[in-house]
Amino acid sequence: MTQLTLAKALTHGLRKAMEADPKVLIMGEDVGKLGGVFRVTDGLQKDFGEDRVIDTPLAESGILGTAVGLALRGYRPVCEIQFDGFVYPAYDQIVSQVAKMHFRSLGKLAMPIVIRIPFGGGIGAVEHHSESPEAQFAHTAGLKVVACANPTDAYWMVQQAIASDDPVVFLEPKRRYWEKADVDESAAPAPLHSSRVVREGTDVTVLAYGPMVKTALEAAIAAGEERTSVEVVDLRTLSPLDMDPVLASVRKTGRVVVVHEAVVNLGMGAELAARISEAAFYALEAPVLRVGGFDTPYPPSRMEEEYLPDLDRVLDAVDRALAY
Amino acid sequence: MSNDGSDSLVQLLTPEGERREHPVYRCDLDDQAIRGLYRDLVLTRRIDTEATALQRQGELGIWASNLGQEAAQIGSGRALRGQDHAFPTYREHGVAWCRGVDPLRLLGLFRGVDQGGWDPRETNFHLYTIVIGAQTLHATGYAMGIQRDGAVGTGDAERDAAVVAYFGDGATSQGDVNEAFIWASVLNAPVVFFCQNNQWAISEPMERQSRIPLFQRAQGFGFPGVQVDGNDVLACHAVTTAALQRARDGQGPTLVEAFTYRMGAHTTSDDPTRYQLREDLEHWKLKDPIARLKAYLIRGGLIEEAFLTELAAESDAIAQRLREGCLSMPDPDVLDIFDQVYAEQTTELAQQKEQYAAYLSSFDTSPEGAPA
Numbered sequence: 001m002t003q004l005t006l007a008k009a010l011t012h013g014l015r016k017a018m019e020a021d022p023k024v025l026i027m028g029e030d031v032g033k034l035g036g037v038f039r040v041t042d043g044l045q046k047d048f049g050e051d052r053v054i055d056t057p058l059a060e061s062g063i064l065g066t067a068v069g070l071a072l073r074g075y076r077p078v079c080e081i082q083f084d085g086f087v088y089p090a091y092d093q094i095v096s097q098v099a100k101m102h103f104r105s106l107g108k109l110a111m112p113i114v115i116r117i118p119f120g121g122g123i124g125a126v127e128h129h130s131e132s133p134e135a136q137f138a139h140t141a142g143l144k145v146v147a148c149a150n151p152t153d154a155y156w157m158v159q160q161a162i163a164s165d166d167p168v169v170f171l172e173p174k175r176r177y178w179e180k181a182d183v184d185e186s187a188a189p190a191p192l193h194s195s196r197v198v199r200e201g202t203d204v205t206v207l208a209y210g211p212m213v214k215t216a217l218e219a220a221i222a223a224g225e226e227r228t229s230v231e232v233v234d235l236r237t238l239s240p241l242d243m244d245p246v247l248a249s250v251r252k253t254g255r256v257v258v259v260h261e262a263v264v265n266l267g268m269g270a271e272l273a274a275r276i277s278e279a280a281f282y283a284l285e286a287p288v289l290r291v292g293g294f295d296t297p298y299p300p301s302r303m304e305e306e307y308l309p310d311l312d313r314v315l316d317a318v319d320r321a322l323a324y
Numbered sequence: 325m326s327n328d329g330s331d332s333l334v335q336l337l338t339p340e341g342e343r344r345e346h347p348v349y350r351c352d353l354d355d356q357a358i359r360g361l362y363r364d365l366v367l368t369r370r371i372d373t374e375a376t377a378l379q380r381q382g383e384l385g386i387w388a389s390n391l392g393q394e395a396a397q398i399g400s401g402r403a404l405r406g407q408d409h410a411f412p413t414y415r416e417h418g419v420a421w422c423r424g425v426d427p428l429r430l431l432g433l434f435r436g437v438d439q440g441g442w443d444p445r446e447t448n449f450h451l452y453t454i455v456i457g458a459q460t461l462h463a464t465g466y467a468m469g470i471q472r473d474g475a476v477g478t479g480d481a482e483r484d485a486a487v488v489a490y491f492g493d494g495a496t497s498q499g500d501v502n503e504a505f506i507w508a509s510v511l512n513a514p515v516v517f518f519c520q521n522n523q524w525a526i527s528e529p530m531e532r533q534s535r536i537p538l539f540q541r542a543q544g545f546g547f548p549g550v551q552v553d554g555n556d557v558l559a560c561h562a563v564t565t566a567a568l569q570r571a572r573d574g575q576g577p578t579l580v581e582a583f584t585y586r587m588g589a590h591t592t593s594d595d596p597t598r599y600q601l602r603e604d605l606e607h608w609k610l611k612d613p614i615a616r617l618k619a620y621l622i623r624g625g626l627i628e629e630a631f632l633t634e635l636a637a638e639s640d641a642i643a644q645r646l647r648e649g650c651l652s653m654p655d656p657d658v659l660d661i662f663d664q665v666y667a668e669q670t671t672e673l674a675q676q677k678e679q680y681a682a683y684l685s686s687f688d689t690s691p692e693g694a695p696a
Contacts, residue, residue, distance in 0.1 A: 025472075053470055057510060062461055062503035067489075069411075069465020070449070075472070092501075096455050097462070103664045104439035105451060110667045142665055165667035193670070240670035 003022040007177040008108045009151035012185070013076065013158035022091060024162055025172035027054040027063055028080030028116075037082055038118060038177055060086055064093035064120045067113050068101065076112045078162060084119040085128030089137075098167045099142030110165045114158070119147075120211045120261045121308055122175035124301045131298055132262035134210075138239040138271070145239040146192060149213035151181040153236065164192065171238075173211035195242040197249060201231030204318045205249040207272060208259045209235040212309060217240050218257055219314035230318060238268055244317050246272070247280050254285035255321040259309050264292040286324035289317045330388075333583060334563055335553040339611045342507075347564040355626050361557050362621060364398040365614045366635055367642055368418040371427045374643040375417075375434065379592045383650050384434040388415045392555070392587030395613030396480035396520045398422060399560025400488065400582070403568055406448065406476075407485040411463040413453040415520075416490050423449035427642070429647040431515075437653055440474025443645035456491075457498035460517065463489035464504045467571070476514050477574025486514040486571035488564070494525025496541065497533050505545040505579070514571035516564065517542075517579045520554060523587035527599040554584030555613040585611070 004012065018024045019089060026041055026048075032055035035042030045053035056063050060081060087094070094115065101111045121130030126183045138145045144166050146153040154172070161168040186317050199212065199220050199311035208216040213234045220230035235241070250256055256276060258269035269290035276288050291309045299307050336344050336351050338492040343351075353361070372389050379387040390397060398419025404410060410419055417430055420442075433452060440451035453459035467487040470476055475485045495501050508515045521538055523530045534541070542549025552563040560582055567578035583607040589596045622626040631639065662677035663669065 044495070057503070057506050059503040059506065061500055062464075062507050065458060065461020065500055065503070066465030066468060066507055069391070069462040069467070070460065071471045072466075073466050074468025075469055077433070079397065089499075092455060093458065093461065097453075097458055101451075106441065107440060107664045107667075108443050110449075112667075144666070144670075237633055240672045242671075256585070 001182045002245070004151045004155070004183045005178050006148070006151045006173070007038055007040050008040050008173065009155040010158055011042055011044070012183070013155040014041065014044060015047075017078075017159045017162040018044065018052065018302055021162075024078065024263050025052050025070065025073060026056060026078045026080065027056050027067065029056060029058055029082050030143050031055060031080050036080060038174065040058075040116075040172075041080065053148065060090035064090040064115070065096060065235040066115075068093065068097050068111065068287045071111050072109060072253060073320050076162060078114040080118060081115060081117045083129045084117050084133055086112070087115075087117055087290055088140045094137070094143070094169075095140050099140050103142055111167045112162075112165045113167045114161045114170050115167070116158075116170045116172060116218045118174035118177070119171045120173055120175060121301075121304050122211065123297060124304070126301070130301070130304065132260065132293065134171055134238055135262055135267045138289050143167055143169055143239060144193070144237075145171065146237050147210035148236070149173060149176070149210055149234050151183045153220065155183050155185065157192055157236070160189065160192035167230075171210055173304065175211050176214065179214075193237040193240055193242055195233055195235045195245045196239060197231060197245060198234045199230070199232040201229040203229045203253055204255040204257060204321050205231045205233060205246075205253045206257045206314065206318070207233050207235055207246060208258060209238060209268075210261075212259045212261060215309060216314060219311045219318065222269065222311055222315060223318055228318060228322065241271070242275060243275055243279065248277065250280045251278055251283045254283055255324075256284075256288045257291060257314065257317040257321055258288065259291045261293050261308055263295050264290045265295045286321045289321050291317045297300065333551050334559045335554045335556050336559040336562060337616055337620055339555070341616045341618050341623060343620065345633070346559075346562075349559065349566060351517050351558040351562050352565075353558070353561065358558070359621065359631065360615075360628060361398055361402060361561070362614075362617050362627070363635055363638075364402065364418070364421060365557060365617065367639055368398060369614060370639040370643055371417060371421070371646065374646050375431060376588070378431070378594060378647065378650055379434070379485075384431060384592075385436050386591050386593055389588035390415050390417050390607065392613070393520055393584050394418050394655050395557035395562050395617075396554040396584050397555040400518050400564040400579055400580070403561050403564035404488065405485070405568075408568060409485070409487045409491045410449070410450045411450045411459040411466070411487065413490050413492060413495075414454050415492075416452070418429060419490065420449055423447045425449055427646060428653075431646065431650050431677045432653060435653060436616055457495035457501040457504075460495070460501045460504035461492055461507070463487045463515050464508045464513050467508065468511060470514055471511075481648035484572035486516060486568045488516045488518050488568065490520065490598050490630075492525065493519065493521040493523060493530050493533050493538060494528065495519075496538055505542070505577075508577040509546045512574070512576040513673045514574065515577045516567040516571055519565065519579065519581045520584055521562060521581050523583050524586045524590065524596075524600070524694040524695055526590040526594060527596075536582065539579055539581035547577045547579065549579040549581065551581045551583055554582030555611045555616070557613055557617055571581040578683050579640060597691055611652070660690045
């Protein structure tokens with residue numbers, strides 16, 4: 001058991017993956033000598049060399065486009081997109097090339113590519129550095145999308161994503177990079193595409209992922225003080241969704257609140273609400289409620305604490321769910 | 325400004341079929357090999373003609389003709405070694421032929437049966453890429469893989485490999501192509517950028533893409549650019565052979581601009597009479613890649629009537645096989661698409677398949693197919 005920040009847990013996970021398979025490459029802007037702007041790849045170039053930890057030209061489409069070629073040659077590229085808002089120049093390569101290659105080759109060509117994206121707000125950054133683009137990728141057939149929320153998951157999930165023969169968009173909650181927890185590097189991890197109940201409760205289910213898991217847990221503790229029992233599910237996988245633990249929780253509580261930083265309109269919450277109503281309609285005591293970013297562009301950082309769902313907004317939704 | 329760059333154009337065979345010497349590039353092919361190129365050109369054109377006819381008869385949804393570009397494709401395609409890898413656009417039917425891709429497989433894509441039914445791992449010929457220029461980055465990444473495999477600059481002709489990226493004049497305006505140039509340059513990747521400048525991006529002429537001849541762009545990126553007569557199969561072969569060898573030797577990328585002309589429409593859905601001048605077409609007909617090689621071979625006594633008769637018969641046989649193969653191509657089963665999305669199938673997609681299969685079988689009234 002080692003105490004690690006989420007960022008360091010990722011570094012350990014990446015190191016493990018590189019040791020296990022010589023075909024694993026890391027590529028991105030500033031990932032080499034600097035170790036990445038968040039230091040997630042710190043020390044890896046020194047130990048694995050410039051051929052395996054590649055400081056790329058400053059071109060996101062180039063990072064993903066060349067990763068496609070490397071994957072076709074038998075490599076397993078792990079691409080770092082420096083910030084969420086910079087993934088869009090690579091959007092065509094991700095959506096039209098990476099996502100579709102296995103399909104259009106009738107299954108002959110695999111794309112074992114991991115696209116690491118530090119996502120979400122809360123760090124007081126300038127524009128384009130605080131976005132939550134997960135729904136755009138979850139909407140794209142051919143991609144898999146996961147989000148880690150704590151150091152242990154960060155350590156294991158990044159290794160599992162690298163081992164996957166499918167392309168995985170790997171979302172890292174950047175505001176939680178510096179939070180520490182014990183990481184057990186020996187315990188067998190849960191499957192990559194599984195969701196998990198992280199706090200048991202009986203009155204309301206809160207579904208969250210990435211940075212919002214901590215917020216949801218804090219809300220659950222606060223609700224507990226007012227004798228409302230909140231169950232929190234860490235979704236972990238956004239595409240495919242793992243509905244079984246979600247539906248089991250819904251059948252227990254009958255009330256659901258989905259929390260994410262991304263805008264509510266057509267976000268993950270919309271998909272979850274639809275699936276829950278299709279699969280557990282008679283178990284519901286209230287409509288599925290959503291708490292998320294407003295349907296505006298991400299605001300200047302002086303306003304972000306109001307834009308982002310916080311403990312009070314989650315509790316407000318919990319109360320509204322209970323009022324039905 | 326001149327976009328034909330005629331002063332620097334590498335030409336080894338004139339439109340009249342006369343051999344020319346060049347101070348740097350020379351044709352090292354023997355007569356037998358040149359006859360082989362002629363066969364490739366003729367058969368490639370026949371495949372194209374037959375595919376266009378199949379589209380006109382409603383058997384293909386669309387076809388992108390490579391009429392007029394056969395020499396650029398065959399010359400470069402025959403310069404590749406087995407271990408080299410090619411990344412085509414959707415018009416590289418001649419290169420596909422050189423890589424041993426069954427032309428019937430090309431038709432599958434344009435008929436809507438699949439999105440590329442050949443195996444790129446067996447042919448070292450990637451699937452057609454339709455998003456303009458995207459494949460130049462794939463080619464560059466593949467070349468980076470070759471570098472990491474230690475298959476560059478060893479001097480072992482069986483081992484050293486290179487990649488060729490095909491694209492057109494329109495693609496040179498794309499960000500991906502410019503990014504590929506930068507990556508290949510700074511990483512010294514073993515890739516040849518082979519641009520067929522057919523002078524048209526659907527209706528937009530070269531002048532809308534560049535104010536300088538395209539091959540000159542390479543200089544700004546830090547690697548050599550060569551302009552070759554794209555209707556001269558011998559020159560295309562010589563220039564590509566040299567560029568590939570340079571890449572295999574570890575000396576980095578080269579841009580080859582094959583200067584040619586799109587003699588057909590962009591695709592069968594296009595109407596070039598709205599923007600192309602008839603005089604231009606007439607002018608370029610005189611530069612036809614097949615006619616000039618035939619003139620050379622006949623004048624030099626390198627082919628006899630029997631060769632041409634046999635080739636005509638082979639050509640007819642291919643056309644017939646394509647036609648029959650196209651008409652008898654089985655329609656795909658929609659239930660298969662659910663299994664082709666991921667290498668590791670997801671539960672939700674497997675469920676979706678199951679649900680749709682059950683829906684389909686609900687229409688089946690035969691005794692065996694009655695719903696459970």
